[in-house]
Amino acid sequence: MRIYVCVKHVPDSAANIHIVDHLKIDESVPFLLNPYDEHAVTEAVALKQQMPDSEIIAVCLGKKGAESTLRSALAMGADRGLLVETDAVCDSMATARALHAAILKDGSPDIIFTGKESIDSEGMQTQFRIGALFGFPVATNAASLDLTAGKAVVTCELAGGRTRTFELTLPCVIGAGRGLNTPIYPTFPDVVKSRKKPITTLALSELNVSAAPGSAKIVAMTPLVQKRTPRKITGAPSEQAAEIIRILKQEAKVLS
Amino acid sequence: MKQAGIVIEMEHGRVKETSLGMITLAGRTTESLTALVMDGITDEVTDQLAAHGVHTIVDLVLPEAPEIRQNPAVRAAAVVQAVRDRGLDHVLGLSSPEGKDLLPRVAALLDAPLVMDCVDVDLEKGLAETSQYSGKVMAKIQLTGETQVFGVRPNAVPPEPKPVKADVVAMTGDKAVPETITLVSWDDGDAEGRQSLVEADIIIAGGRGLKNRDNFSLIFECAQKLNAVPGASRVAVDEGWVPYALQVGQTGEKVSPQVYIACGISGSIQHFAGMKTAKMIIAVNRDENAAIMANCDYQVQGDLFDILPELIRQL
Incomplete structure (x- = not known):
């Protein structure tokens, strides 16, 4: 099996985000492998354990610094990395085109993994666009995956404990959700070993990607702070409970 | 036009x-x-x-x-x-x-x-x-x-x-039915007829302060009385007290209910990522220094094991 895993280099979720020029974030914060992509890499590694002659290729579109995210994927068990380097800000349409072109140039995929979304732009769509460009079926927010008889059986999570199970023909695209597995935590020897694994870099311009017929571009950014001024509800527990009920009825008007 | x-x-x-x-x-x-x-x-x-x-x-x-x-x-x-x-x-x-x-x-x-x-x-x-x-x-x-x-x-x-x-x-006529992806089964869980977290008007969520799986029944019982949807912080999910489907936060659901009642949740930056757009936040917490107590509309300092049973009794 030739397994591609699309990974994204994103700011640490715990980082404080500062906005520059009302347009973009200050990028001098720690960047990491997108958390959902950790599940994607982990699932690819599990597949390789079942089918040892598989190859796992981690693909990333980003700036030079995104190499560290590819290294994280390699430490988790990917065999090699592919960095499509660009300083441009790419929307989902452009990103999917770049990843599609890079994968196509590299080889013929049997399965492509992504995370179900990235925690920076939160677009939730790149996996579907990659699928459409290849003509492959897509399942997202996967919580389990079984490959049997040349098909992928994928259970996807909806909210509230609801699930749907799909059968996809191969090749296919799987958007990993949190329920899929527990991400591999690389050991120090894994990290050392990963330094010897190859990363190929190619410039986005080398891929001759055609322009998309549409775009989504950020034109303004503001910090989302909702400063609330807390009021205290004091008294005995019974009084506190009574006051909560009063607030729900009279102020929030959500109880009758 | x-x-x-x-x-x-x-x-x-x-x-x-x-x-x-x-x-x-x-x-x-x-x-x-x-x-x-x-x-x-x-x-x-x-x-x-x-x-x-x-x-x-x-x-x-x-x-x-x-x-x-x-x-x-x-x-x-x-x-x-x-x-x-x-x-x-x-x-x-x-x-x-x-x-x-x-x-x-x-x-x-x-x-x-x-x-x-x-x-x-x-x-x-x-x-x-x-x-x-x-x-x-x-x-x-x-x-x-x-x-x-x-x-x-x-x-x-x-x-x-x-x-x-x-x-x-x-719009009659044949509909395209792809051969590459088929729906083979579905499970509506125990959520039949229950609102989803993202569409809820009231959410009552529990965190580390609930201490164990059994105590989470307090949240479920309160939710039922309030006609609210139960939620949880990542800690409660990672501890295995409740399923992932209930998680609110950065890597869970992002919700904007009318009222979010956070019980025993400290209010990490990742938890706020999922609920900061709630119209009203009521925090029930023993620790007055918990992050959530400084960024809510009503802070109820006290033991949730005293307050939640009172809520259930009075509703």
């Missing part, structure tokens, strides 16, 4: 309130509203849609078999067909659990730009507002392209009445 198609979600044979709110939002910046209905049209549905400003209702008439009609790939193809047949310029749908598996499919098939989880849209200008970076940033996004797709956060706008006359059109 630009025409907007609105993908309607239904529940118990009625149009969801969150879908009606989305119609109100779309109607602020466009005149021509077309509802795209996939789950059957009744007089009641027609009345609901017309009362909120929809001029044209398109019945997509999907095949009866549930494994076909519930397949998001089939639904997306039907929406795309309607967009093309009706010459729609914009497509709006909810960023609900179903919408997250439908709208990106529609956008990918149309090769059209999409912004998910919009809290505001301006269809005239092709602008969308959505939160990014785990809810730390509000971004205004300009879309370009012949067709544009918007996923609207449930409860972004409450529905407002705007009575008009609506025509119903049936």
